Amino acid sequence: xxxxxxxxxxxxxxxxxxxxxAPGRAxxxxxxxxxxxxxxxxxxxxxxxxxxxxxxAEHHFAPLSLTPxxxxxxxxVTQRVRRARIALLGATIPILNPVRVAExxxxxxxxxxGRVVAGMLRGTANEYVTYDVNPAESRARFEEAMALxxxxxxxxxxxxxxxxxxxxxxxxxxxxxxxxxxxxxxxSGSSPEAGEFAAxxxxxxxxxxxxxxxxxxxxEHYRACARSHGWEPAPDDVLYRVTAHVAESDDEALEDLRxxxxxxxxxxxxxxxRRLDDAAAGAGYxxxxxxxxRGRIEAQGRPMAERIEAGQLLAGGPxxxxxxxxxxxDELGAGILELVFxxxxxxxxxxxxxxxxxxVLPSLSMD
Amino acid sequence: MQTTWREDHVEVGGxxxxxxxAGSGEALVQVGGDLTPAHDLxxxxxxxxxxxxxxxxxxAVLGAASxxxxxxxxxxxxxxxxxxxxQTVLTEPGRVRALVLESPAARPMPAVGAPVLVVVGTEAGPxxxxxxxxxxxxxxNCHLVFVYAAGPAVARQRxxxxxxxxxxxxxxHEQFIVSRRDSALLP
Numbered sequence: 001x002x003x004x005x006x007x008x009x010x011x012x013x014x015x016x017x018x019x020x021x022a023p024g025r026a027x028x029x030x031x032x033x034x035x036x037x038x039x040x041x042x043x044x045x046x047x048x049x050x051x052x053x054x055x056x057a058e059h060h061f062a063p064l065s066l067t068p069x070x071x072x073x074x075x076x077v078t079q080r081v082r083r084a085r086i087a088l089l090g091a092t093i094p095i096l097n098p099v100r101v102a103e104x105x106x107x108x109x110x111x112x113x114g115r116v117v118a119g120m121l122r123g124t125a126n127e128y129v130t131y132d133v134n135p136a137e138s139r140a141r142f143e144e145a146m147a148l149x150x151x152x153x154x155x156x157x158x159x160x161x162x163x164x165x166x167x168x169x170x171x172x173x174x175x176x177x178x179x180x181x182x183x184x185x186x187x188s189g190s191s192p193e194a195g196e197f198a199a200x201x202x203x204x205x206x207x208x209x210x211x212x213x214x215x216x217x218x219x220e221h222y223r224a225c226a227r228s229h230g231w232e233p234a235p236d237d238v239l240y241r242v243t244a245h246v247a248e249s250d251d252e253a254l255e256d257l258r259x260x261x262x263x264x265x266x267x268x269x270x271x272x273x274r275r276l277d278d279a280a281a282g283a284g285y286x287x288x289x290x291x292x293x294r295g296r297i298e299a300q301g302r303p304m305a306e307r308i309e310a311g312q313l314l315a316g317g318p319x320x321x322x323x324x325x326x327x328x329x330d331e332l333g334a335g336i337l338e339l340v341f342x343x344x345x346x347x348x349x350x351x352x353x354x355x356x357x358x359x360v361l362p363s364l365s366m367d
Numbered sequence: 368m369q370t371t372w373r374e375d376h377v378e379v380g381g382x383x384x385x386x387x388x389a390g391s392g393e394a395l396v397q398v399g400g401d402l403t404p405a406h407d408l409x410x411x412x413x414x415x416x417x418x419x420x421x422x423x424x425x426x427a428v429l430g431a432a433s434x435x436x437x438x439x440x441x442x443x444x445x446x447x448x449x450x451x452x453x454q455t456v457l458t459e460p461g462r463v464r465a466l467v468l469e470s471p472a473a474r475p476m477p478a479v480g481a482p483v484l485v486v487v488g489t490e491a492g493p494x495x496x497x498x499x500x501x502x503x504x505x506x507x508n509c510h511l512v513f514v515y516a517a518g519p520a521v522a523r524q525r526x527x528x529x530x531x532x533x534x535x536x537x538x539x540h541e542q543f544i545v546s547r548r549d550s551a552l553l554p
């Protein structure tokens with residue numbers, strides 16, 4: 001099983017965290033610089049410890065994440081991470097210019113000599129407010145944007161694109177990806193529609209902000225659809241994202257988490273503005289199992305013990321965390337475990353990453 | 368708005384060539400093929416003539432146009448019709464202003480110097496895309512446009528998308544790559 005270190009690059013200072021968009025009035029640029037540097041430090045450590053991937057994401061207008069353009073951050077990461085793949089999970093393609101996305105991924109693939117993983121996501125419902133895009137168009141824009149990006153990467157002759165949402169009279173990107181035919185593509189596999197699209201187009205899936213039972217249902221649906229299209233996803237085609245903390249012992253890990261406030265209920269990013277999410281849901285953003293999708297996001301607010309049981313949190317000493325990771329692999333057939341280390345101060349977080357890298361990862365890699 | 372198509376025949380070299388016509392303005396002649404919703408849209412801004420017949424060849428196309436009182440015209444062809452269309456351009460280069468090929472199933476003829484637009488559906492398969500690329504590569508003045516979510520019958524499956532790009536190309540030729548879209552939202 002492979003391991004990825006995900007860092008959303010949170011703003012590590014005082015800020016309004018219960019609304020979206022968050023006001024910038026208390027923003028401190030020094031805190032933001034320190035937060036960004038800490039993320040780079042963690043990525044570099046993960047690379048040195050043998051993590052297979054480091055991962056970035058795109059979120060806007062909140063202290064949750066300081067990488068509204070993960071491509072820019074990834075450019076910096078290429079100068080620190082010399083071996084691991086650099087994954088963007090992802091670019092929120094329905095709100096972006098697909099040709100620009102294709103160019104940026106190709107630049108990163110060139111900078112890394114072919115180590116980019118191209119995640120393409122729809123994002124959370126609130127992202128559509130950011131660039132004034134109708135969330136009802138999200139899925140159709142997503143599907144067309146992905147087709148255009150792949151075409152831009154692979155088409156040897158200049159071409160025009162006459163789409164439904166995108167029109168370009170001539171496209172011929174430079175640079176082009178190092179990986180042929182193109183970098184591996186991951187998309188969310190949480191909703192049934194997403195699993196079906198990924199299966200039809202031979203794409204890999206990631207499952208985040210979910211629970212093991214929900215992820216198992218989503219994975220089984222994806223695999224069944226893939227089989228009906230004549231192919232069998234490999235373990236690496238399924239990525240599972242989970243919050244984690246590792247300490248010397250189980251007791252110490254749980255104590256650390258309580259100290260970091262991880263046992264208090266949290267609200268999902270998109271649900272921090274309920275009226276906005278309701279409006280997006282009303283526009284049809286969530287698709288045919290809307291209630292399950294919104295419940296999946298709300299499930300992030302449960303107590304710590306329940307989150308561990310539900311596979312939302314890995315916590316404990318190295319042996320315990322190894323067992324928890326193996327459970328995810330066994331239940332989902334997931335080949336990539338993506339870890340979000342619980343922020344709890346620079347030293348403790350770095351120590352947790354190091355403990356995972358030295359005491360869990362070697363056994364996990366052998367599996 | 369309903370488009371009224373008139374069926375007609377013209378005599379070319381002692382043979383009858385059947386044709387359908389609608390609209391007025393600059394002439395667009397199609398070599399074979401069916402009438403689609405795209406033709407209705409095209410006929411709103413130009414005179415559209417669809418030639419029909421089992422053995423259309425370049426002299427028949429050129430003769431039919433002359434018989435209809437048309438000197439210079441744009442030429443549209445689909446699939447294997449791309450072969451006759453290119454030969455028609457080569458026979459009398461001065462008469463064909465521009466050439467539009469939908470899902471061509473023919474070899475490109477590099478001597479064709481007229482502006483050419485090749486339209487291929489993204490769902491038409493690898494052979495269609497490869498043929499489109501060959502035209503783009505080998506003709507000196509060719510543009511290749513992929514129409515998203517269309518198979519080989521682009522004009523039938525995505526008529527608005529087909530007509531928008533074809534009309535723009537016929538009006539502006541290679542300058543059609545420069546956007547004229549007004550993006551101002553509010554005064």
